[in-house]
Amino acid sequence: xxxxxxxxxxxxxxxxxxxxxxxxxxxxxxxxxxxxxxxxxxxxxxxxxxxxxxxxxxxxxxxxxxxxxxxxxxxxxxxxxxxxxxxxxxxxxxxxxxxxxxxxxxxxxxxxxxxxxxxxxxxxxxxxxxxxxxxxxxxxxxx
Numbered sequence: 110x111x112x113x114x115x116x117x118x119x120x121x122x123x124x125x126x127x128x129x130x131x132x133x134x135x136x137x138x139x140x141x142x143x144x145x146x147x148x149x150x151x152x153x154x155x156x157x158x159x160x161x162x163x164x165x166x167x168x169x170x171x172x173x174x175x176x177x178x179x180x181x182x183x184x185x186x187x188x189x190x191x192x193x194x195x196x197x198x199x200x201x202x203x204x205x206x207x208x209x210x211x212x213x214x215x216x217x218x219x220x221x222x223x224x225x226x227x228x229x230x231x232x233x234x235x236x237x238x239x240x241x242x243x244x245x246x247x248x249x250x251x252x
Contacts, residue, residue, distance in 0.1 A: 174211035181219035
């Protein structure tokens with residue numbers, strides 16, 4: 110499957126040319142917006158590392174899994190198709206099993222499907238949560 114984020118008229122024209130060159134039948138879908146940014150991903154990693162260092166109770170990977178389970182699932186379940194897949198496959202698992210699914214090596218995909226707007230809401234929830242626990246988090250423009 111070919112996927113691209115188009116941000117200019119030239120990129121859109123190139124995409125149209127690619128579609129015109131493909132044989133039919135084909136399936137095409139279009140989404141408004143774009144996927145989360147690299148800067149947002151780095152900030153998320155920085156924050157779970159800072160939480161692990163300052164709180165000391167869990168590893169950064171465990172905090173990452175926790176954030177995906179508690180904040181990311183809620184955001185992604187706003188999409189009915191995603192919610193149905195989650196409800197059919199993961200919701201019935203125990204708390205421990207859900208966290209294991211969110212962490213490496215299973216790494217259930219949550220944030221990789223987020224748009225920039227969704228990832229901002231996710232980062233805001235993480236910031237609020239860890240700040241309320243007294244964690245001093247780095248602040249950047251990526252939020």
